[in-house]
Amino acid sequence: AEETGYEAAEFERLTTVEPTNGMANAVHHHFLATGCEPTADRDLDHNESITVETVPYDDLLAAVVDDGLRDGRAVTAVLWYELTRR
Template identity: 80%
Template sequence: MDDLAWETTGTEIDYRCPGFDVRRDDVRYADDEPGEYHYVDEPPAVVVLPFTPDGDVVVIDEWRQAVGRTNRGIPAGTMEPTDRDDVERAAARELAEETGYEAASFERLTTIEPANGVTNAVHHHVLATGCTPTAERDLDDDESIAVETVPYDDLLASVLDDGLRDGRVVTAVTWYELVHQ
């Protein structure tokens, strides 16, 4: 497969904004022709599927400007430089910041590249169990979030009937079903 590889001969940030950059790479394609490739350059993220002790899931409803609606989701966010090597620490931080919940334990579900044709994003999906509302929320300036708990079967049903459209939740629930059910 090395015969498919491109050579990166240079790289520049074309645009910077909070949360991500748009990067342009100068490349040499596999056929030795020069070209350019633009993509969203963003730090790794953690996605948390949090269960309460009684089996409900802590979910968030959050305004999503890009799609112009409030979206049902689960806690997720950028891994900070201090927790890049510790997915569990990042998961605990995001869970507390967005929901005010803390987990008794964490378990890795999967790691994916959600759209590797347009971004270098990496999402670490984590199962959190024994979640209780003991932490203080600490929302970012651009976060409008409401928190509630829902029965897992209701969350699963919304994934299956297309009522839930956030790909991070769909991935987490799908992996949970594959590994734990």
């Protein structure tokens, strides 16, 4: 709830990826949060700027295709979910 103001009823591990093999030792763990409800005020650090937006799932998929969602970490998680779980 610290950064989004939401709390999830459940978390499910989706996958772990290494997005920059050969360049960095980054490891990203992707989770699916379900049963999310707004529960608290956000508590951002002074240098954080985070926008929370809820959208229908099909709109999220469309954003992946039409460049509306450009964060590679988010695109990876959405497409992994679409290909393996939906």
